[in-house]
Amino acid sequence: ETGVTQSPTHLIKTRGQQVTLRCSSQSGHNTVSWYQQALGQGPQFIFQYYREEENGRGNFPPRFSGLQFPNYSSELNVNALELDDSALYLCASSSGQGEEQYFGPGTRLTVT
Amino acid sequence: EDQVTQSPEALRLQEGESSSLNCSYTVSGLRGLFWYRQDPGKGPEFLFTLYSAGEEKEKERLKATLTKKESFLHITAPKPEDSATYLCAVRPGGGNKLTFGTGTQLKVEL
Numbered sequence: 324e325t326g327v328t329q330s331p332t333h334l335i336k337t338r339g340q341q342v343t344l345r346c347s348s349q350s351g352h353n354t355v356s357w358y359q360q361a362l363g364q365g366p367q368f369i370f371q372y373y374r375e376e377e378n379g380r381g382n383f384p385p386r387f388s389g390l391q392f393p394n395y396s397s398e399l400n401v402n403a404l405e406l407d408d409s410a411l412y413l414c415a416s417s418s419g420q421g422e423e424q425y426f427g428p429g430t431r432l433t434v435t
Numbered sequence: 436e437d438q439v440t441q442s443p444e445a446l447r448l449q450e451g452e453s454s455s456l457n458c459s460y461t462v463s464g465l466r467g468l469f470w471y472r473q474d475p476g477k478g479p480e481f482l483f484t485l486y487s488a489g490e491e492k493e494k495e496r497l498k499a500t501l502t503k504k505e506s507f508l509h510i511t512a513p514k515p516e517d518s519a520t521y522l523c524a525v526r527p528g529g530g531n532k533l534t535f536g537t538g539t540q541l542k543v544e545l
Contacts, residue, residue, distance in 0.1 A: 327478075356532070365439075365522055365535030366479070379531045413478050423469070424533065426478035 327427035335433045344399045344430045346414030355397040358413040409434045437462045441536035456508040456539045464528025471522040513543045
């Protein structure tokens with residue numbers, strides 16, 4: 324059984340640029356949630372995708388957007404990057420909307 | 436708004452010295468309290484889900500308990516490999532997002 328994978332591992336971007344992060348869900352999981360984790364903080368919920376539809380969103384501006392594909396993999400897009408967007412971005416998959424969420428290793432984004 | 440507070444922020448134990456981590460929460464209609472372990476620079480690793488007051492779950496040296504206002508993660512005779520940050524999260528009734536605390540950073544020394 325393959326766990327949750329994310330790419331890339333690390334990324335350095337300049338303020339104002341755009342970035343796309345990718346996530347492959349665990350085998351058999353149809354729900355993907357994205358979280359932002361700043362240094363020393365707990366993960367903050369960005370949004371969740373279930374069967375290719377956004378299914379809940381946290382307090383993040385519209386420049387954070389996402390997609391889920393028919394194979395349940397997902398992308399997180401962030402436009403107009405700001406310095407405060409520097410964080411570990413985590414993807415978690417689950418077998419349903421309310422089941423246990425299993426996290427990937429994360430993508431470390433640094434905005435300079 | 437859902438809130439999760441974890442204490443202490445950091446804990447240093449000697450190997451074999453048992454202790455407990457606390458997670459206090461306020462949530463509208465708890466639909467699950469979750470414990471995760473996170474190693475530096477890695478994603479959280481799922482440990483337990485608790486659903487109702489009085490419920491307990493165990494895994495190796497860890498035992499999680501739940502009341503109507505808080506959860507405890509008891510660590511019995513810890514080993515250095517138990518060193519990590521332990522995160523607590525809640526899911527509200529009618530919602531799917533997890534609200535996390537800031538974690539307890541545990542260090543177990545020889």
